[in-house]
Amino acid sequence: RKEVEQDPGPFNVPEGATVAFNCTYSNSASQSFFWYRQDCRKEPKLLMSVYSSGNEDGRFTAQLNRASQYISLLIRDSKLSDSATYLCVVTLSGTYKYIFGTGTRLKVLA
């Protein structure tokens, strides 16, 4: 079983739609959680950190459910520019190394 699991997609949605991605992690010692965005043939870039209380940044909302060991990302009012791969990232307590999911590919269609 992978440590971090994501639905690879692709999710094809029209502009203006709301889309949600989930990510599950297997290790209960997971400490920090992030969503990174990766455009085709580019490097991953931090979209947002995920906090226990949930957090929002404009059209993006991230949630963490420690009991069920999953995190989510909600994108409202999708833009064409949101088309990318969204990477779920987890770190374990006491370590700095990132554990990545395979990523979820989003295509926003005009």
Place this chain on the structure above:
Amino acid sequence: EAGVTQFPSHSVIEKGQTVTLRCDPISGHDNLYWYRRVMGKEIKFLLHFVKESKQDESGMPNNRFLAERTGGTYSTLKVQPAELEDSGVYFCASSQDILEQFFGPGTRLTVL
């Protein structure tokens, strides 16, 4: 401020040859990481430097891979001898702390 830079951007070598990848972290970042993405798989951790010391090298696949960070500035990752399965994108990242890691553009390595 300059981001993480990596050189070369692409490398095509034959099986059995040696390749050295270079990473220059963001100035002032003590933490430097190497990751690799093999086609169709997730990005995987290789190792973590704090300054010039290897903090965690649990992800290094075998002894054909050697990473160094002399002087605690830039880092090199040498693959010797390269095998077909070493093909992939090698990312370097750096950070000031345990939070956000900043990634370089990657080196795309193809072993023929």
